[in-house]
Amino acid sequence: MKILLKDACVYDTVNRINGDCMDVLIEEGVFVDKFSNTKNVDEIDCRGKVLMAGGVDIHSHIAGGPVNVGRLMRPEDKSVVWGREGVVRSGSGFSVPSTFLTGYEYALLGYSFVNQPVTPPLTAKHTHEELLDIPLVDKSCLLLLGNNFNVASYINNGEKDKLMDYVSWMLHATKTYGIKAVNPGGFLSWLWKVDKIAPHEKIPKFDIEPADIIKGLEEVSNRLSLPHPIHVHLNYLGHPGNYEVTLDSLKIPKKRMHVAHLQFNSYGGDDWSSFSSAADKVSRKINQNGKISFDLGQVTLDNTTTMTADSPFEQHLHKLTKMKWSSRDVELECGAGVVPYTYSKKSPVNVIQWAIGLELALLCKNLGRLCLTTDHPNAGPFIRYPRIIAWLMSDKYRQETAKDVRLPGKKTLLLSIDREFSIYEVARITRESPARILGLNPVGIREGGRADAAVYDLEMDEVDKSEKIEEAFSRVEYMIIGGDFAVKEKRVVSSKKGVTFYSRRELGDESMEKEMRDFFRERYSVGISNYLVDYPGIVGVDAA
Amino acid sequence: MPLDCSAIKPECFVGLSVKEIMEFPVGEGRHRGKLGDYFRVSGDVSESVASQRVVLGGSLLRLRRVGEDMAGGEILLEGDCGWHLGEFMHQGRIHVLGNAGSWVGTSMSGGEIVVEGNAGDYIGCARRGVRRGMRGGRIVVEGNAGTEIGYGLSGGEVFVKGVVHSFVGSYACSGKITVGGVVSVGVGGGMRGGVICILDPDFRVPLAFRETGSDESSVAYEGDSSVHGKGSILIQEVKHDV
Numbered sequence: 164m165k166i167l168l169k170d171a172c173v174y175d176t177v178n179r180i181n182g183d184c185m186d187v188l189i190e191e192g193v194f195v196d197k198f199s200n201t202k203n204v205d206e207i208d209c210r211g212k213v214l215m216a217g218g219v220d221i222h223s224h225i226a227g228g229p230v231n232v233g234r235l236m237r238p239e240d241k242s243v244v245w246g247r248e249g250v251v252r253s254g255s256g257f258s259v260p261s262t263f264l265t266g267y268e269y270a271l272l273g274y275s276f277v278n279q280p281v282t283p284p285l286t287a288k289h290t291h292e293e294l295l296d297i298p299l300v301d302k303s304c305l306l307l308l309g310n311n312f313n314v315a316s317y318i319n320n321g322e323k324d325k326l327m328d329y330v331s332w333m334l335h336a337t338k339t340y341g342i343k344a345v346n347p348g349g350f351l352s353w354l355w356k357v358d359k360i361a362p363h364e365k366i367p368k369f370d371i372e373p374a375d376i377i378k379g380l381e382e383v384s385n386r387l388s389l390p391h392p393i394h395v396h397l398n399y400l401g402h403p404g405n406y407e408v409t410l411d412s413l414k415i416p417k418k419r420m421h422v423a424h425l426q427f428n429s430y431g432g433d434d435w436s437s438f439s440s441a442a443d444k445v446s447r448k449i450n451q452n453g454k455i456s457f458d459l460g461q462v463t464l465d466n467t468t469t470m471t472a473d474s475p476f477e478q479h480l481h482k483l484t485k486m487k488w489s490s491r492d493v494e495l496e497c498g499a500g501v502v503p504y505t506y507s508k509k510s511p512v513n514v515i516q517w518a519i520g521l522e523l524a525l526l527c528k529n530l531g532r533l534c535l536t537t538d539h540p541n542a543g544p545f546i547r548y549p550r551i552i553a554w555l556m557s558d559k560y561r562q563e564t565a566k567d568v569r570l571p572g573k574k575t576l577l578l579s580i581d582r583e584f585s586i587y588e589v590a591r592i593t594r595e596s597p598a599r600i601l602g603l604n605p606v607g608i609r610e611g612g613r614a615d616a617a618v619y620d621l622e623m624d625e626v627d628k629s630e631k632i633e634e635a636f637s638r639v640e641y642m643i644i645g646g647d648f649a650v651k652e653k654r655v656v657s658s659k660k661g662v663t664f665y666s667r668r669e670l671g672d673e674s675m676e677k678e679m680r681d682f683f684r685e686r687y688s689v690g691i692s693n694y695l696v697d698y699p700g701i702v703g704v705d706a707a
Numbered sequence: 708m709p710l711d712c713s714a715i716k717p718e719c720f721v722g723l724s725v726k727e728i729m730e731f732p733v734g735e736g737r738h739r740g741k742l743g744d745y746f747r748v749s750g751d752v753s754e755s756v757a758s759q760r761v762v763l764g765g766s767l768l769r770l771r772r773v774g775e776d777m778a779g780g781e782i783l784l785e786g787d788c789g790w791h792l793g794e795f796m797h798q799g800r801i802h803v804l805g806n807a808g809s810w811v812g813t814s815m816s817g818g819e820i821v822v823e824g825n826a827g828d829y830i831g832c833a834r835r836g837v838r839r840g841m842r843g844g845r846i847v848v849e850g851n852a853g854t855e856i857g858y859g860l861s862g863g864e865v866f867v868k869g870v871v872h873s874f875v876g877s878y879a880c881s882g883k884i885t886v887g888g889v890v891s892v893g894v895g896g897g898m899r900g901g902v903i904c905i906l907d908p909d910f911r912v913p914l915a916f917r918e919t920g921s922d923e924s925s926v927a928y929e930g931d932s933s934v935h936g937k938g939s940i941l942i943q944e945v946k947h948d949v
């Protein structure tokens with residue numbers, strides 16, 4: 164299939180193309196400079212329209228145990244319903260959409276890759292089955308290890324080689340892409356009735372601190388040269404005044420760490436009534452610290468479903484809101500909780516949370532470290548990305564929203580920041596930065612690169628109109644994934660399956676396999692043969 | 708197979724021709740059809756919503772979601788109708804000459820629904836998974852109704868002349884429910900506010916409610932005490948001017 168996108172305004176930060184008008188040629192799934200012959204070329208007039216590479220979402224809960232629990236416990240979330248139309252299958256859900264709908268909605272936003280950040284190892288099989296069901300986009304998922312009993316024991320006993328063998332075996336067994344730690348040590352402590360734990364406090368029944376777990380996992384990640392640095396959801400998430408703990412945690416890694424949904428960890432004040440933004444303090448440290456990358460976790464002020472492997476936090480939230488709550492203990496590996504939550508425009512705390520996310524983005528100096536997320540669906544559903552882009556691009560729109568929600572001006576800095584993102588910068592935080600941090604080695608819109616391209620219906624002279632920005636980014640005019648049309652004239656036209664990537668690493672000697680066999684027989688509720696994941700459609704990525 | 712008729716409401720038809728109305732989407736299972744495939748459409752179309760009247764005849768039991776989100780005008784259903792009638796309705800009037808199915812007036816905020824026959828379960832109830840139900844308006848059922856009438860009621864009025872089954876007014880916090888009698892358990896469970904009026908002097912109020920006063924025609928109770936609620940149950944003799 165040959166496609167010619169004529170006269171598009173290309174924004175590709177990988178190749179430093181900033182709005183140049185050019186023809187983009189696609190043949191056999193890749194970008195080309197010249198067609199092999201000019202027969203059967205599908206020519207599309209993109210004059211004046213914005214063209215970007217496929218978007219990459221670094222942190223979005225789109226599949227797996229907690230997501231499915233969210234779907235089950237929230238029938239009221241099914242207000243969005245898509246009927247079947249041709250090849251497009253039906254689906255429903257707003258904050259926890261069904262699998263097909265997830266793929267279509269991402270394609271409509273111009274995304275082609277989504278990273279599922281939380282995979283409790285025991286539910287890896289289920290997660291992969293759901294991921295493989297999500298059409299159009301490619302996926303990867305991260306292995307949850309921050310509260311794993313084995314990991315904590317190996318670190319406790321100083322068995323570094325064993326830890327490495329264990330992690331590479333787990334990556335192989337669960338077909339995951341990288342390492343995630345959620346509130347490291349927090350769940351292990353919660354089991355002994357300790358509600359929250361700082362990075363330098365001792366974990367009950369062990370001789371280690373959360374900082375040791377982060378260091379240990381970081382070392383393994385480096386030794387295995389995993390494509391994505393360790394992905395950490397820090398301690399004290401969601402508690403007022405947690406920014407000091409955050410600053411402490413940022414000093415822990417030796418080389419690289421990705422901090423998830425930093426907004427939830429940039430809170431000042433002592434309690435909910437004196438709650439304020441500490442985004443400036445956190446930003447200052449991040450701007451100085453080259454080892455840290457982060458994603459936003461921007462609050463969108465919607466009714467949504469929170470879900471995290473940070474069970475103690477979900478219990479805390481349930482006690483605050485009295486909303487329905489699901490909590491799960493995943494054997495020796497971790498926990499997970501789900502609580503529905505409404506970020507209300509009338510709640511000063513929620514409004515300040517909204518401002519904190521934007522502040523973090525606007526104060527960030529090195530955009531190569533910043534990724535746009537809502538921690539879908541924790542701070543808001545991913546379909547709100549266009550609105551966040553509009554907030555980032557328009558100071559006027561921010562001021563209007565701040566007025567509308569009565570933002571307490573003294574508790575945040577937002578109103579004093581007049582920075583406005585350009586389309587080029589938006590392309591960077593939605594494409595290049597997440598792709599580089601995930602280790603996807605993006606080549607952008609260049610000969611030989613995989614043909615993922617999103618064409619937005621945004622004329623260049625309209626970029627100062629916020630409503631127009633939001634509308635244009637909400638629905639791509641055309642979306643091409645792997646050289647085929649996914650969206651044509653703002654309608655989804657394909658249900659093609661994407662693939663799921665995992666990091667294929669050398670397994671150590673057979674002793675780990677044997678040890679795990681015994682361990683499963685003794686301690687697990689499932690047999691090891693039911694634990695191992697292997698499906699067609701899961702693609703191994705070897706170390707570079 | 709049920710028919711999704713959420714497009715059938717007065718404001719959708721205002722100012723259109725019969726031909727255009729025939730093109731309206733109707734869902735049958737996962738397939739999408741046209742209104743004209745299932746109905747014969749005739750009559751005049753009004754210029755304003757308030758004066759628009761829609762009359763549905765024939766076998767209506769398959770119909771779902773008629774009058775959803777309705778904003779004015781009137782719908783007359785000449786027979787027994789299906790589920791989800793007038794959900795989220797905020798203005799206007801729906802009149803059913805026969806029986807109605809379950810989920811009548813779910814989460815409605817205004818307007819009036821009159822059912823001349825019996826009605827199913829979950830009348831004036833909250834949508835599944837939501838705490839707050841009907842917020843305003845009025846539902847009248849001339850016959851009997853099923854379980855969970857007015858679950859999570861937070862405004863408006865539900866009036867069932869006949870008897871209802873279990874769990875009337877669970878988690879209600881405002882509004883008024885009047886029923887001719889209750890044949891099973893669980894009246895006002897978790898109730899925090901509002902009024903449940905039962906026109907049956909022999910009815911025995913649950914223990915979680917305590918008596919607060921009486922006059923010659925009624926006895927008042929307050930509860931549910933297990934949630935420190937301030938809802939009230941009134942036991943009254945049948946009066947004809949309710």
Ligand SMILES: [Zn+2]
Binds near residue numbers: 224
């Ligand atoms: Zn998350």
